[in-house]
Amino acid sequence: DFVMTQSPDSLAVSLGERATIHCKSSQSVLDNSNNQNYLAWYQQKPGQPPKVLIYWASTRASGVPDRFFGSGSGTDFTLTITYLQAEDVGIYYCQQYYISPITFGQGTRLEIK
């Protein structure tokens, strides 16, 4: 199975500042035939289901603010949240869908400092 490892496990960032979350895959999720990285990011707020933020490693889902930015390729990926807002508090997960079984990172808890 592809193991997805996120870092850090938790972080606290001041309002208006930048938050950066890393995700590393045990194997590459880049498909060289279409040059796509099979990597998504989700946000889960307390008591709610996850919500997709980013797919194909860098494509924002519909309605997601452009403060959310996904980058990376192969095995190393980053989710950057600029101008942190209070509503961004939650747990963030990366997910690979390159190969079954689909696997998620362990999650990164984001709090306001």
Added chain:
Amino acid sequence: QVQLVESGGGVVQPGRSLRLSCTASGFTFSNYGMHWVRQAPGKGLEWVAAIWYDGSKENFADSVKGRFTISRDNSKNTVWLQMDSLTAEDTAVYYCAAAYSAGWFDYWGQGTLVTVSS
């Protein structure tokens, strides 16, 4: 608007069975692969099972293979997860999720809690 509504959760004894349902509305159900993802209390997300948009293929996590089955009826916009031989390790909130394309989850239900306990 898009809705996925799960039902069928509850408290069940170890070794018993439970059947979860998920009914969709607000999107073309028959175009989407349907998945079940679970989340144990205070833990992260674990993919459990998937069924292709037309029901032609299924896939399971090793942790549930041979115990869980997944099925769908596109005329009823519904997907089911039949869970047999349940153990305490199956205790979780079970979400159904819809994936149109390669495998990210566009839509999620609110989840249904399954508690396996004697």
